[in-house]
Structures are given as structure tokens and as C-alpha cells.
Amino acid sequence: MNTQHKLLIANRGEIAVRIIQACQDLDIRSVAVYADDDIDSLYVQYADEAWALSGVTAKETYLDIDKILSIARQAQVTMIHPGYGFLSERADFAQAVIDAGLIWIGPSPESIEKLGDKIQARKIAQSVGAPLVYGTEQPLNSAAEAVTFAQQYGLPIAIKAAYGGGGRGLKVAWRLDEVAHLYASAVREAQAAFGRGECFVEQYLEKPRHIEAQIIADQHGQVVVVGTRDCSLQRRNQKLVEEAPAPFISEQIYQQIIQSSVNICRMAKYVGAGTVEYLLSQDNKLSFLEVNTRLQVEHPVTEQTTGIDLVVEQIRIALGQPLSIQTTPEPQGHAIEFRINAEDPARGFIPAFGQITQFDAPSGIGIRLDRGVGNGSLVSSHFDSLMAKLIVTGATREIAIQRAKRALAHFQLEGVASVLPFHQAILTEPDFVDEFKIHTRWIEQDCSHDFAVQPRSQRSDQMTLQRYHIEIDGKLHEIGLPLAFFQMENKHRPDVHNNVKQVSKNEKAVLAPINGVISAWKIKENDQVQQGDVIAMMEAMKMEVPVIAHCTGRIQHLRGINLTINADEEIARIEG
Template sequence: MYKQHRLLIANRGEIAVRVIQACKDLGIHTVAIYADDDMESLYVTLADEAWALSGQTAKESYLDIDKVLNIAKQSQATMIHPGYGFLSERADFAQAVIDAGLIWIGPTPQSMIRLGDKIEARKLAQAVGAPLVHGTEQPLRSANEAVTFAQTYGLPIAIKAAYGGGGRGLKVVRQLDEVADSYSSAVREAQAAFGRGECFVEQYLDKPRHLEAQVIADQHGNIVVVGTRDCSLQRRNQKLVEEAPAPFIDDDIYQQLIQSTLDLCRAAKYVGAGTVEYLLSQDGKLSFLEVNTRLQVEHPVTEQTTGIDLVVEQIRIALGQPLSIQETPKPQGHAIEFRINAEDPARGFIPAFGHISRFNPPSGIGIRLDTGVIQGSLVSSHFDSLMAKLIVTGPTREIVIQRAKRAFAHFELEGVASVLAFHRAILSEADFIDAFKVHTRWIEQEFQHNFAMHPRSKKPEASGLQRYMIEIDGKLHQVGLPVGLLKMASVTENHLSDEASSSLHNENAVIAPINGILSSWTVQENAQVELGDVIATMEAMKMEVPVIAHRTGKIKNLVALNQMLDADMQIAEII
């Protein structure tokens, strides 16, 4: 049944590796697709075949539906797995896959529209009696509508991308005079990450826990909540640590999670794997957050505590087979996932990129590593910062924490900044270990730790592909070769790195907080700025990072917009 199929993975990195592994277990032929920077990635080498998307950015590659479907046709794929992110929650992509005569590994486009659209999902949640906070019924038409909502229901509020996820296009606003700018920023982020900028607004529960329920449903009407998870440890509204089952919740909250998830997914006639997310306030109030109509990054902790391969289950469901289980399984032990991101905790978890010069992960009992990188891999500035995931399992949460300490003591990763130091630190925090006082804003508001700043890594030599036309047997072909192969690295880039070094010794210098693109200035040349003012915006890995004035004075020598800059490079002076 399986061996007749050819599965195209419309994604990259560690999730592409994860899907390839499941396919190998089933004997399914795999087809990888890759952007220029991903030509030598681990998943490309592991797939049975790989096809070029001929683009650098997400928009030019993994978000280009026509390119993906054209490769599916050329490679004679019969199925498409979207992974998470990119096109995974785009109903138009799912429909295009189905219209092309291919098997879509995911929910129906109709249920994706109803649940993937956060506004429609709120309406459905309200109809089935799921717990909810106040929110707008329709996408906002302007920043003024967000201001009006804040004045009506109070602060803080959350402005969210209607078609987004993973923290992108999400802005938490606590001051009324920041609402308009936050709305504009959320729209820009949503447009860049998901291709659609519609946003809505709802009340924001202060210091909540983030809980979720994993669901699977087949084409025969069977639906099962596989288990619960806690994903409260976040920065910039993106998860860093997740665990299953959700610890320290009473039976009443557990039953609410299970029942409202079943009611919601039954009402939506849901098919496939999905996750219903909730917030739990400090006073024990549960509130529906959203539905992710796809596989979650944190799915391994559920797999480890239930014995269910969720990717295999997705494939089985897509092929019309019944669920392998009929009721919520009793959790077997405990599991915690630690995301290994290319980010510098000492600089506020700003993204990093470059080549990994050393990658020596831990092993042993209770250790699982889902990775998209190996030693020598390139962490591209064009995509998400997630490199790998360390999943630690044990009979109890206490044993899992001890095993995690052992694992991180032996984890070696060099060449790019990473969150390893953060994970080592969190494993000694009483709020996390004992009382579990962590919440979604705990890292920004309560966690105090002095991390060593990662040495500023030079921008890697020019990467990607150089394309040439060659003739083979009288027929013209296009060939893409890694730029470095022909020793064509740009001298200009080395100059930028040298310039960045000198800027650190200039007390007037405004320095770039991240490796990324300078997308906008909010001030003009020679303007007077105050200490703490937001004076510019930079972008990296689809996230916006503000540039803050480090002193009061007159700003001069603003560098040009839309160029790639090194972290610590001087971009202006305040005199």
C-alpha cells in the first residue's frame, strides 16, 4: 500500500528530516525541495531525490505554490506533506494539491479555513461552549479599531495575525500609545511570514500558562485527543521548552481541555493531526486561544509519552485508514522538548546565522534528537532559527530534568550562537523545577541570568548558488553550483565585518542588534532622539527587531535601507 507512493515534503530543516524518517519506516519514496541556501542541508541528502526551487527567500521558494506543484508533477509525487510553517496552514495550497490529483496530508481545506482562520475559530469555539476571552469578530480594518478595542476592554491586548502562528504577527501591547505602531508591525510581519496581513485583537491574559491538546481524526468519524502539553516557556511569543503531559493541572482543567477540544474538532468535521491551544490564567481561568491545523513543532513529546508516531498516523489518515487508537491513551512517563535555536540569549534571543563548526549532541537512555543540521551545516538568515530539538524522556518529570542536565552537560555546538546556555540555566531554576511558576512572559519579566555574549561571528562567505548555462549532448541545461566552490566570496562582506568590529569602540555608534536587513528608519538625519527611543527596525528570519537609541542626542550618518548588515556594525551615530 505504501510503496506505490512518492511523497513530496513541502518544507525544510528538521521537520523534513522527521517526515523522511517516517517515510523510510513505511517504505515510501521521498522527494525533497530546497532553496538555494539549503542545497547541502541534511534533509536534502537523506531524501531519495531532491529538486531545486531556485530561490533564496521563503517567498521565492517554499511559499511559491506554483513551483512546489510543478516539482510534484515533474517528480511524479503522489502525496504532499507540508510540515509546519510555510504553506502548512494555507487552505488554497491544500486545495491546489487536491485539484492536482495528489493526496494532501492534512485536514480538508474547508476545516482549515474554519479553524486556521483565528477569527472563524473563535466563533466556532463560542458556538460549542469553549472558554473564551473578549475579541474582535472580524479582521481589523485600521489601527484605530485596535485602539477602540483597547479603550473598551482595557490593556493588555494581543494583536494577532488571522492566518499566522508560531508567534509571528503577534504583538502584546500594554500602553495605549503603542497600539497603532504594534498593529502596523503585526501586519507587516504577518504579510512577510504568511503572505496575508489580516489581524484581529483580543484581551491578553497576563502571565498565563500555555496549554494544548493534541488531536488526531480519521476519515471515518473517529477522533481522539492523544494527550496534553505545556508550552509556557517562550520568548517573543515563540516556544522554547515544551512538555507532555501538561504538569501541575487539576482534573477539572484536564477535562475542560479534552472535552472542548473534542467538541470543537467534531463541529469542524476535522480530519488529520491538529492542536487546540489554550491559555490558563493565574487564577485558574482557561481560555481558548487557537487551532493549529497541522503538526506541531513539539509533537515529539506526545509521541514519547504515548508510543504513537504522529507523522505515520498523518499518512495513514490521508490514505483512508482508521486511527490506530480509539481513546485517549494513559501517558507513559514524562517528556520535555528543548528547542535548539540559533539565537543569542545574551542579546535578547536575537537570531544568528552562519556555519556550524562543531555539532556534538548527547546520547544515551531517554535522549532523542530531531535535527536538521550536522557539523558544517549552514544556518541561513532567510529562514527560521530552529536547528534541532532535544527531547528527554523518563518515568517521572524529576528524572527527565536530571537526564536533561546530563544531556546539556555534553552538548557541544559551535560556530553560531545557540540557546544551549539558556537551557542549562533553566534546569536549575526553582520556578521551573518545583512550583512551576513559569508563564508565557516569565523569561522577559522574571528570569534573571547573565549569559556570556556569543563572540560576534563573521558573516559566512557568500553562500547560495551561482547558476550557469551549459550544453550536454547538444541540449542547453542550467546548473547551480555553490558559490564558495568557485572561491567567489565577496571582498565587500569582509569589509563589513571589519567595520562592525571598529564600531564597538565608538561610544556614539548605533550598532545593529542582529545580523539582518535594515528595513526602516523611524527618524530622519539630524533629528533629536531620546535614550530608549525606537529609531529603526531590522528584520531577520521573518521577525522584526527594534533598534533602540542608546543615548540622547542628534542622530547622524544613517546607513541606507534594505541591505544585509552584521550584528554590531555601526548603522548611525548619536552625537
Template sequence: MKKLLVANRGEIALRIIRAARDHGAASVAIYSDEDAGALHAELADEAWGLGTGRARETYLDIDRIIGIARRAGADAVHPGYGFLSERPEFAQAVLDAGMVWVGPPPAVIAALGDKIEARRIAQAVGAPLVRGSDGPLTSGAEAVDFARQVGLPIAIKAAFGGGGRGMRIAREMDEVAELFDAATREATEAFGRGECYAEQFLDRPRHIEAQVLADRHGHVVVLGTRDCSLQRRNQKLVEEAPAPFLTPDQRDRIHKAAADICRHAGYVGAGTVEFLMSQDGVISFLEVNTRLQVEHCVTEETTGIDIVTWQLRIADGEALTVTQTPQPLGHSIEFRINAEDPGRGFLPTPGLIRRFRAPEGPGVRLDSGVGAGSTVSALYDSLMAKLVVTGPDRDTTIRRARRALSEFVIEGPATVLPFHRAILQEPDFTAETGFRVHTNWIETEFSGLPPADRVPPADPALIRSFVEIDGRRHSLALPAGLFAQMPGADDTTPPVEAGDDGDILAPMPCLLQKWLVAEGETVAPGQAVAVIEAMKAETPITAGRAGQLHRIAPSGETLAAGARLGLIRPAPA
């Protein structure tokens, strides 16, 4: 390949751009209007605009991306993770356009991306597996029937998804149908398909995965394991390699199952086979992610293998030079630095980053898509950066991580940095009294943190914009006050001001996904009345007081921060 289009954004786009340079290829970035000032667009050799709109109109628009690739003269496409990375129709469109697809063949993506078919492959090779539904469930009632057959808890999962999107854990029978509907909505929004299936859920399990590389010559190698058990809302926050506190037999079973599944499926490229492991050591296949993982960095640090560059080498037809699982070179822990407030239930907090001071020193790596002056958009994932800390053993790595996190300063949006600092003091994680972390540990056992201080939006002296000429971006900067003097400036809609306690306000820019109560219905304090979607996460909105609910914004409307969704009036006597 000579010129690689990176069909993604943020830190992963930057990671791939750098790998392309190491591989000797030029890079082409794409960006939405919302990302016009993003680092990945600035640092690529070329950057082409996708226009305005939410992800479905920009980073998920296959025809638009293929058109840009052709105009830019790209001969290869790397999808990163998320967005179109596990969409076989995108892979096929790239191949049909005569370009190299950096990933597994479309048929393999389709087979393993269909979680039901992936379970069948796992069964065929004898991988460990819990009971699941025979196919997609068509309704909440079918989900309830399955729960009655196998018992609770059950996991309801998107059949064509990943990364925790479109997944709900049902622990009570009366919540199964509602959670099925929520999973279907989220799967449709995230992946364009809402089919969901169900399987037994191993309560309080660890989440363990195996990193695989496979070339076009039939070679499959497992690079090692990772533990990704620290999660909130089924989204990972902390990952480490190798997965600690496994017996040699458990590690061998995971390695063998991962290799057998990928070999049976005809896998090519980098992929991850995920498993759950119960507290008593029961292992069950979970899914295959047919793409690069966010947490690939910890495996790179503990093996010395550049996984992203190897993706490019494999796509160019090279054979693997790694023939067996390498011995770990130490221990590595990754901390996802998200724009979320852990003191408010990990509520997303988009906004302007005023200060960004990254840690340095031995064993510290930072993969970041932002810096001081960057804006974290409400339209996309809340991930800003990844702090990766490595040492000769787990204890040393934890000590280094405490030092690195104490140096890390981000001012502007609230972040999960306080959570990461707190977790390194938790005996359940540090294993001072045994490693007791599991996938719902944060919700059930973490003592919590106070909410972050609210930060008002910035009032910049300059408004920055960009002009694109033949794929090259040029920066423009104009005085902010200039627009206040322009005709029509007074027509701008002012921000909605908060009223009394009866107002129901959007806590951030968001989409009003769904009202949960009817117009005029009486609600109680703390009752969930609506669901919003922002930064790829659904968040419930609760009533601040008792009274009658009156809707203002309709379902499906995009709202600014502080916009009034509705209000609660005192119920008539």
C-alpha cells in the first residue's frame, strides 16, 4: 500500500496514521465539521471533510467515505475500531473499489460479527460456552420466556454489535422486557441493526480476552491475554496484560479456544476473542471482535510487537514472523481517560479542554486524540486518551501508575482521572487481599466519588475554522466579537436558562431518545422520566420532585445543554 485512508477519528486515527508512516505509507484522514480542529485531521498527510451531522451522516456514510478514498487516490483503508470497523458491507465496498481492506475478509466479519453464528463456531471447535437462545429474540416477551427457561441473570446482547453497546444484564424478571427494548434501541442506533439474543450470564465474572494475529498463509498466533473486568455500563475503563491470577490450565484453555475459533473461521489480521470467567473458574466464550481493540496497547507493551503495523503488513500479504505466544516482557495497565464524571454515575461531560498536562517518565505511554484547546464533542465516544503504564511486574506497574496519574492534569470537562486514582488504592484491585474485581464491581462494590465541580463554557477571543484545498487543511482565526456585529447575529437563539426545580433540563448536548412516562402522568422524585443519548451512551433523566409531567421536547429531538425537555407542575389537589 502507498496511501492509507483512516476511516475513523480521535486517538485511534492518530495511532494508525503513525503506523502508516512507520510502514512507509502516506495517510488520509477524514473528519466531520464537528472534528474540523481535531488532531487526527491536522497530523495526517491529507484530510478530507465529511460535512456536518451525527455519525450516521458522516463517519458511518459508506458511499461518502469510499468517494473520498477514490478522490484522494488511497489504495487501502483501515477502519480502526467502532464506526464501520465490523461492517462487512464496508469491507466489501472497499474491495469492490479496488482498494486493500485492512482487516479480515467480509465473510469472516459477517460470520463472527453475528454473535449467534460465532457461538455456533465456538461450539464446533469445543470452546467453553454457556446456554444461549437459538437465534435472535423478536420481542420482550420472548426474552422473558428464555429467562424463565434458563434462570436469571441473563445477558441480552446485540447480535451484530460489540464494545458493550446494545447489551443489558437482567437480574429481575420484571425488568427483562424493558431491558430487551433498551438493548434493541441502542443496537439500532449504534450498528444499524437491532436484533438481540440472550444467554446465561455468569454473575460477578471476570472479562478475559486473547489477542490474535493471523496472516493470509494460514498462520494463527495468540499474543497473550488481557483482563478487562473494570467496566461501567459494560464499557471497559481499565485493562491489563497479561491477565493476572490465571492458572496455567485456564490460560492454556483460553489460548487454545481463541486460536481454534479464528482458524476455523478463516481469520486474517488482528482480532480479539473474549471470554467470561466465573469466580469458581468456569470459562465461557463471549464473542470475537473482528477489529483492533482499544486496549491493544497493553499487549504491544508486554510483547514488543506493533500490532497496528502488523495489520498493515498482513494486509500487504506478508507472513507472520511470530510463530508462538511470546513470553510477557512485564506487566502493563491501560487507563481509559474519558470525559465522564464518575461522581455522577459516569455522566458524559463534553466541552472545551483548557489545560492538558500529560504524565511522563519510565514506563509511561500516552495515546491521545486531544490536547489543550481541543473540544470533546457530544456526538461521539467520550474517550479522549489512553494512559498505558508498564513495569517489570504488576506491583511495580501499579506504583508507576499512581505516580503517572498524580501528574495527569486535565481542566475543562470532568474526567475519570479521580476514579483511576481511587481504584489504585482499592485492595480488590491491587490484590492485597485477593483479586476480587468483576464486570459489575463498580456498580455493586465501589464506594463512589463526589461529583466534579461544574465548569462554565469558555469564551474564546478567537473563533477558529478551517478551509480545505485538495485535501490539505488550512487554519483560519477570526475575532469572536466580529460575528456579534454582523447582520443577523441577534437572531441566534439564546441558551435556555434553568427555571425552578420543576424544570427538566438536558445536562449536556444530546438526543432525546424516549419519554418513559405519558403526558400528564404523576411522577415521584427520582423516577426515571426520559432517556437521552449522548457520547454513545444512554442516560436516564429523573424527576427532581413529585408532580404532573408535561412534555416540551418531542422524542427524537436533538437538544443543546440546558434545553428544557419538560417540566413538572404540582399535582392538582
């Protein structure tokens, strides 16, 4: 490898760490860029150089093309890797990198434009005979057009950002009366996440599996499917658990995925790493979903079962080298990835943020950890909730699952809520372990655990425990005492009592459903609202959550927009 190269990573978190590691393996110098909240992040520490983006939000930092290219010039880099998310699927960014005389590690701007536009991607898929559900030919001009489509083709329908990905700007409407509201929400999310709000609509397969093909293609016309993955276990259209190879699919479906993936990418003259995604219905019908023109979060499970370093492969391809493989390799064993997100499964997977006070990860045979955080790291409210990825590999799926139970039992993470309890629970679910009845809405519809997505009104209040380790007769025990006990005991000690966050007990109080900011009020001061009305929208980590009126009455004392609010903090009152 040419050691004169210098690579800038236009991203953050665990994927930035992953790319830095690939650079080190190739003896290429790495350059990190960081937002204000990321100044102490692991990837900033690991990079050979780190440059400030001087901003707080994604728009001010990782989405600012001019800032990134300015740093690239100052740091005298020769290559730019976009990671995933942010600018990774922006054709204008790819073109700007190329115009600056730098090597773009990714597909051509033309391919990104074709496949990143979900409508154009559908047309390409259709032209090569890939399986497809009904969808609109062009972006919609209004919510009324979405309603018309639903009336014509039936519900449910998926409203999708034409230039989106990763579940952003994607809404699924199950009732006709929610189509208009969800269309408006999808447009807002798409505009915020991708800078473009165009949306289209297609039929949504009920309870489908999410299957995908990892492809790599070089500059010499060679296209290879590296392997398949199953990514069906999702919440809010965001993946939580992924595995490779995709289990429990027929040889016919497998061959259909392989052939149509290659044909789509050849037709689009694709170069680099990418993913062709499909939905597989309960009656075994396959439907093309989209092409992600970038590296996927779940790429490690494919690496673990093929022995191919996909990030190194991306860099080699960008430098004009041929693929290291010529045909789809036979998978070696089975790998499962668990996304370790800062989210609270007991409260509908709402995002959490703050400082990590303990991060002790598991180790041992079959364990890989891709992480962007450690002890003392800050989980910022401005970015995605992904902290790390635990990848467990075994000779068989059964062995991988057993190792995962061991690994998750040893994983200690404190300071912010995480999805670790969900991952431990899923490994006891027959739907996942034995029969594989998992589908993309399984968490919302079929999960039997109490911490599945439930309306807060249907749950009893969670008791907060303060945990301590004590030794009794030489044996270590853990005890949990209610935090209320300490509040009572220390009410005359302000130093302790004042550190306990107080939440409103007023029955008239409207409480924030998540940690985040109020992005918009749907009503005005003193308006009359009905129980169940959407009265506001809150945002956290690029996710939009509605605030629902818990009773009927006149709303008052509205908190201001764009203020950081803690979950369960009072944001308004509804007077009877």
C-alpha cells in the first residue's frame, strides 16, 4: 500500500474507530474531524491527527461539506472515507471530493444519484427483473396523493424519503386517518436528516423479514455478492440485531437475491461496497427494497463469516485495485451483531444521553467489539444513539447464540440507559432462537416482554434501584434498594437530596416522553385539547417522537422550543 496516502474520515463514533484501524493495517495516516461534544471521543484519540469542526449539531459539523473540505486541504489528505450516515450517500459530497482532487472512497456520484433516489432505484430493479411491490413512479407533491395511493392499493403503506436511508424519513401508515400526518412527519425528518424532503410511497408488506446482500464491485467491472444477512429485528425501522448468513431461507430465495443484486449493481455501474436490501413476506415472496450506496453498520457479521475486511476492500477498490475475491465465498460459521444503543427498552426505546460511568465489555473466543465509547465517554444528544456493536461468532447459529448469552451477561454498562436488557431477553425468545418468527415489526407487535413498546399509560411506574455489592459469609451478593429510600433518608441532607432529579407529580402535567428538544408545538397556549391529541413533537438523536395529551382540557405553560428537556420533565399543563 502507498504509505504516502493520508485519509480523512468524515464521520464519528465507532465507524470512525473502525476506519482508523483499517488505515493502521494499511499503513495509511488517518485524520479525524470532530464536533464540540466529540472532542474527547475514542476516535479522536486514536487518529493520527484530529481537526475541529467547531459546531454542535450535525448540520454545523458532519453535514458541512465546506468545513470538511477546508480541513482536508489544511491537513493535506489524499483520500476521504464518509463512513455511514451523514454525507455518505450524498452525490454532491462525492463530487465535491473528486473536484477537490481527492480520492473518494465510495461509488461514483452518478451511481449514488441513481440508487440513492429510491424511485430511480426501483426503475433499475424493475429493468433487470428484480421482484417489486407497487409504488409511486415519482415523488409525491402532497399528503393527499399519499392518501389516494393508500385508497387505491390498500394499507399498510410505507412513506419513504426519496433520498433517505437507515430508517430516517420512513413512516408506515396502518390507518387511512394517519397517512397525512405521517407524510408530513416523513418530509420533516427527511429534510432534517438529508437536506431534501421529497418522499414517495409503496405498498408495505405486513410482518416481512428484512434480508440483504453485501456486494463489492471494483473499477474493472467485477461485481461480487460477499454474503447475505438478516436484519429483521428492528424498532422504529432501525435495526437492533443482525446476523450472517441470513438463516432459514430457501435456496431459491438465496439465488434470487444473489442474481438480482449483481444485476442491479451492474446496471448502475456500481463501484465500491454497497448493500442491496429486500423484504421477504410471510408467504415467501421477495421484494426489492433499496440499495445503500455505502458501508452498512452491520458489515462486521459478513466480515466474521467470510474473512474479508470490507473497509480495507473499500480503500483498495478506490485505489484502482481488483477485488480480492472473484465469486461469492462459502460462509464460515455464523455471526450475530448486537447494536449497543443508548436507549431505554423499558420506555419504548427512547434515546438516552449523558456520561458513561462504567463500560466493561466481554471478551473471549468468538467475541468482537466495535466501539466508539469507553469509561467517561459522553453520549451526545445531537447524534445517533449507537455506542458500540457486539459481534459474536460460532461454528453454528446455536453456538453463536450460546456465546452471545455469555457475552451479554458479562457486559457492564452504566451511566446511561442501554438496550442490553433487550438483547439478553431476545436470546430466550423461541421466536428468535428456534422457529425464527422474527419480522420487522416483531418488537412492536409480538414481543412478550414488559419492556416492549407500550404506551406509558399501560405501564406501572418503574422503580429506580440503587445497587450495591456486599459480601456475606465470603460470598458476593448484589442488593438493590429503592432510590426513594435514599431520598427519604437524606431529605435533611441537601448535598444528597438535591442530586436526585425531581419530576412533576401533578396530574395536570404534560411530561416529556424522551430526553431531547421540543421541535414544534402543534397547539397554542390556552387551546382546548382532547385526550390522545398530538400536541407537540420532540426530537433526540435524529428521531422524532410525538407528545400525546394524557387528558382533555385547556393547555397552558408551554415550554419553549429547542430547549434540552429530560424525560418526565414537565413541559406543559392541561387544566380541566
